[in-house]
Amino acid sequence: MGLKRRDFFKMAAVGSVTVLGSKSLAGEDGHGGDSSQALGVLVDAVVCIGCRKCEWACNNEHKLSTRTLAEFEDKSVFAKHRRPEDNAFTVINRFVDPKQPGKQLTLKVQCMHCNKPACVSACIVGALQKNKIGSVDYDAWKCIGCRYCMVACPFQIPAYEYHEALTPRVRKCTFCEQRLVEGKKPACVALCPNEALTFGTRQELLDVAKERIKLNPEKYFDHVYGETEIGGTSWMYLAPTDFVNTELPKLQTTAIPNLTETIQHGVFKSFVPPLALYGLLGLIMHSLREDNDEEEKHDERD
Amino acid sequence: MSVIETPTPVRARYFTQGTAIVAAIASLGIFAYFYRLIFGLGAATNLDNQYPWGIWIAIDVASGVALAAGGFTSAALADIFHKEEYHVIVRPALLTALLGYTFVVIGLLADLGRYYNVWHPMLPSMWQGNSVLFEVGMCVMVYLTVLYIEFLPIVAERFVGRVHLPGPFSIFNRIVDSWLRVCQQYLKRFISLFIIAGVVLSCLHQSSLGTLMVIAPTKMHPLWYTPISPLLFLLSAIAVGFPMVIFESILSSRSFKLAPETKVLSSIARYTPVLLGVYLAMKIGDLTLRNAWPYVLEGSLQSFMYIIELGVGVVTPMILLSMPRVRRSISGLFTAAAMVIGGVALNRINVFLIAYKPLYAEKTYFPSVYEIAVTLGLIATLVLVYRFIVMTFPVITAPHEVKQAERMGVAGVNLGMKRVK
Numbered sequence: 001m002g003l004k005r006r007d008f009f010k011m012a013a014v015g016s017v018t019v020l021g022s023k024s025l026a027g028e029d030g031h032g033g034d035s036s037q038a039l040g041v042l043v044d045a046v047v048c049i050g051c052r053k054c055e056w057a058c059n060n061e062h063k064l065s066t067r068t069l070a071e072f073e074d075k076s077v078f079a080k081h082r083r084p085e086d087n088a089f090t091v092i093n094r095f096v097d098p099k100q101p102g103k104q105l106t107l108k109v110q111c112m113h114c115n116k117p118a119c120v121s122a123c124i125v126g127a128l129q130k131n132k133i134g135s136v137d138y139d140a141w142k143c144i145g146c147r148y149c150m151v152a153c154p155f156q157i158p159a160y161e162y163h164e165a166l167t168p169r170v171r172k173c174t175f176c177e178q179r180l181v182e183g184k185k186p187a188c189v190a191l192c193p194n195e196a197l198t199f200g201t202r203q204e205l206l207d208v209a210k211e212r213i214k215l216n217p218e219k220y221f222d223h224v225y226g227e228t229e230i231g232g233t234s235w236m237y238l239a240p241t242d243f244v245n246t247e248l249p250k251l252q253t254t255a256i257p258n259l260t261e262t263i264q265h266g267v268f269k270s271f272v273p274p275l276a277l278y279g280l281l282g283l284i285m286h287s288l289r290e291d292n293d294e295e296e297k298h299d300e301r302d
Numbered sequence: 303m304s305v306i307e308t309p310t311p312v313r314a315r316y317f318t319q320g321t322a323i324v325a326a327i328a329s330l331g332i333f334a335y336f337y338r339l340i341f342g343l344g345a346a347t348n349l350d351n352q353y354p355w356g357i358w359i360a361i362d363v364a365s366g367v368a369l370a371a372g373g374f375t376s377a378a379l380a381d382i383f384h385k386e387e388y389h390v391i392v393r394p395a396l397l398t399a400l401l402g403y404t405f406v407v408i409g410l411l412a413d414l415g416r417y418y419n420v421w422h423p424m425l426p427s428m429w430q431g432n433s434v435l436f437e438v439g440m441c442v443m444v445y446l447t448v449l450y451i452e453f454l455p456i457v458a459e460r461f462v463g464r465v466h467l468p469g470p471f472s473i474f475n476r477i478v479d480s481w482l483r484v485c486q487q488y489l490k491r492f493i494s495l496f497i498i499a500g501v502v503l504s505c506l507h508q509s510s511l512g513t514l515m516v517i518a519p520t521k522m523h524p525l526w527y528t529p530i531s532p533l534l535f536l537l538s539a540i541a542v543g544f545p546m547v548i549f550e551s552i553l554s555s556r557s558f559k560l561a562p563e564t565k566v567l568s569s570i571a572r573y574t575p576v577l578l579g580v581y582l583a584m585k586i587g588d589l590t591l592r593n594a595w596p597y598v599l600e601g602s603l604q605s606f607m608y609i610i611e612l613g614v615g616v617v618t619p620m621i622l623l624s625m626p627r628v629r630r631s632i633s634g635l636f637t638a639a640a641m642v643i644g645g646v647a648l649n650r651i652n653v654f655l656i657a658y659k660p661l662y663a664e665k666t667y668f669p670s671v672y673e674i675a676v677t678l679g680l681i682a683t684l685v686l687v688y689r690f691i692v693m694t695f696p697v698i699t700a701p702h703e704v705k706q707a708e709r710m711g712v713a714g715v716n717l718g719m720k721r722v723k
Contacts (some may be wrong), residue, residue, distance in 0.1 A: 081664075118518075122517055123433055124422075124430060124433050124436045124439055125422045125428040125436075126428050127428075143419065144414050144415075145414045145417070146417040146435060147349075147355065148354075148435050150351065151355060151517070151518055151521075151658075152517045154518075155661075159590060160415065162350065163344040163345075165341060165345070168342065168343065168416065212606050223688070233478045243366045245661065249520055251520065254336050256517060257517065257518065258436055259516055259517075259519075259529060260516050261432050264431075264432065264717065267510070268431075274506060276497055278502045282494075284383065285383075285494060285498065288382075297404050
């Protein structure tokens, strides 16, 4: 019996090392390497005129609805605050700058394609991945529909096809990944008439952004949103006002998954803590058993 | 040790007025469940892009897992720490855990958009070691298997030598019987390995459930947003284990008109004030270290819920159960146990719903009729299945009923078991 128990421990140890090996591999896949060379977009709210052509381009590219360009030119939608939905991966909202009450600003929102995305870390099956090219990609085939990504996203971006009874998907901006692979710009960037959207590597965009702030300090609020927020994002913003006056949340500089992953990997460090607990409990069980041996023998004789 | 107390199937009438009411709730729940499966989450729930998780996660899953903790705490007490006098509570607690987790999975399936993909986390190609949810899922799955393995000897005890399958299945009688005998003989030797595994797996996923919301720092109310959330979840799960056993034992003895196990129950209740005290100390220390005390008195719904959670769910039962007078009375035990259970369930609801403040919500989430029906229906169905199982398998030890049971021939089960030995 004692020997058998030892064998079991060995088996368990070998098993857990194998498990751990594959687990840590899966972990590394999720997060891209050097983010400065990943692609991104700079959204300049100073230049944006709120024409909503980006919304139409996105709708068209992803065949989200049959709405026509004319419908997208309707500005009355600004009366209501909107958020990206399962049939609208990007939306523009209009805000009043509290510092200059007469002045309005329009701001496009979509998935930020974070460098170390919370949704990717949260996803139970790895259906969300951060690609080297910069995009955070969703694989509906893997998805089990738990919607933990929606809980985790600090920008509240992923939307769910609640109306789909059988095959609901998580929907969000794809960064037009297919177009990027073909060497094209994302659909919204390509159509933006006022060059409010600039496409390039993350490093190039940061240079452009800082240059613009330097050249026109009176027009720009001195902050590139997304440079350091939650470890950096592929999509970044310039605006005439503090971002807390827009709908971009104030965020920490450390990546969101750092804390949960530290806790998680601490508890599972090479499977040592769980196995140690197992061993300890086994020891307690075994050592306390001695006292009851007599009774057990008595039982068996019956 | 002159009186040997052996668990026996409870002899009672299955259908009573009470069972009928529970069955009615269960059937409404089953209807709502299928409505959800056929017409989708949008039709059945009030969930939206701002509130992706509702009561199915907060109550059915998170509270369900916490309240099933009686299984591993009583296994640890009786089997690992060899407090043999508590063996009478192990089987009912094991059954509660087994059914609890089974219904957690059934409840989870309703919430999953693509429930048919629920097995995906098992595929190594989809393993995602960074995901807290992955760890919870894997642990729950393995633990559920361990629980069923732990229950097998009870099935064997009941049916070895008495396998009579209906109709054409009777040709399998001998195969099933010999398989049960194998289970009985060999499983008995290895059962301790599974018992320890059950305790370790429980500690792992009970705590990891607490890590889930740590990924949403900007959406969580500061009263519940803490990096030691996993520790708090584990401690509260351990603390609610025995109150759950007490609550359920008193309920079932009342329902089956058996004498309650007052001695054992008041004895395990001694641990509860200590366990609650440790939990409370951690909660208070956490609030102090994070300078979160002002939020307790901010007058919001969150602060109100926090005060109820700790005041009614932790402090009051802790004081009550530290009084021997309360521990000796069945109504005292029942009230205090119910408070602890309510407190831990409320804590889970608070963490997953009340503390969750989406960034751009226009209206607050409130569960739909279907969501409430499914949640109540699952609890009702669990009660019905529990009643069926304790009437079929030797789970409950009822010393005062032994004589009557012998007359009715149930004691034959024990004789059968001894023959095999």
